[in-house]
Amino acid sequence: MTATRFAFSDPSTTTDALCAALAHVHASGHAMLLALPIAAFHAPQGDRWSPATHVRHLTRSTSPLVTAYRLPRWVLRLRFGRTRRPSRDYTALVADYRAALDAGGQAGRYAPPADHTTVSPMERRAAILGAWHRAVRGLDSAVRGWDAASLDQLQLPHPLLGMLTAREMLAFTVYHTVHHLRLVESRAGEVR
Numbered sequence: 001m002t003a004t005r006f007a008f009s010d011p012s013t014t015t016d017a018l019c020a021a022l023a024h025v026h027a028s029g030h031a032m033l034l035a036l037p038i039a040a041f042h043a044p045q046g047d048r049w050s051p052a053t054h055v056r057h058l059t060r061s062t063s064p065l066v067t068a069y070r071l072p073r074w075v076l077r078l079r080f081g082r083t084r085r086p087s088r089d090y091t092a093l094v095a096d097y098r099a100a101l102d103a104g105g106q107a108g109r110y111a112p113p114a115d116h117t118t119v120s121p122m123e124r125r126a127a128i129l130g131a132w133h134r135a136v137r138g139l140d141s142a143v144r145g146w147d148a149a150s151l152d153q154l155q156l157p158h159p160l161l162g163m164l165t166a167r168e169m170l171a172f173t174v175y176h177t178v179h180h181l182r183l184v185e186s187r188a189g190e191v192r
Contacts, residue, residue, distance in 0.1 A: 005032065005185065015151065018170045019140050025174060026136045029181040030129060036188065038121045045187035052125065054180045055132050056112035062135040062173060068156055069142035076154045080163065083155045087165040094175050100160040108159055143170060
């Protein structure tokens with residue numbers, strides 16, 4: 001497993017770059033997750049989440065963004081207001097998120113509930129990966145209609161980082177996905 005599997009250049013410059021980075025990370029993660037033995041996909045990694053739980057968390061945290069980015073911009077402005085500061089770049093956003101995690105930040109309401117599904121493990125993996133794929137594709141589709149000014153003027157709430165510009169929220173989603181996939185990848189090597 002390579003340390004550069006999820007590497008890309010700073011995506012915070014354009015909507016296309018953010019969407020391309022998310023698509024790249026998603027495709028790389030999907031391939032990695034399909035390569036895991038089915039039992040390893042569903043089993044906890046030591047005392048930590050299973051790869052399946054990580055993916056369910058990613059879906060659970062990405063899906064609300066699809067709805068948010070599809071709303072008329074005036075609804076977001078009315079609900080959350082306009083930002084009074086410029087968007088942070090990707091590196092600064094990642095540093096702020098890492099600091100929030102180091103201070104004890106956790107998934108909270110975005111942690112998936114226990115999975116008591118009774119379908120076969122293969123069918124369940126397909127369903128989990130399919131839901132994640134739909135969330136990522138939905139977000140890509142919803143964001144494509146946004147102009148650069150709106151991405152930097154409108155804001156959305158984040159449970160650990162407070163209000164983020166719409167651009168920052170997309171950049172966060174890229175990093176958040178990378179973060180969880182790297183955890184799965186590194187722990188898969190430790191648990192064997």
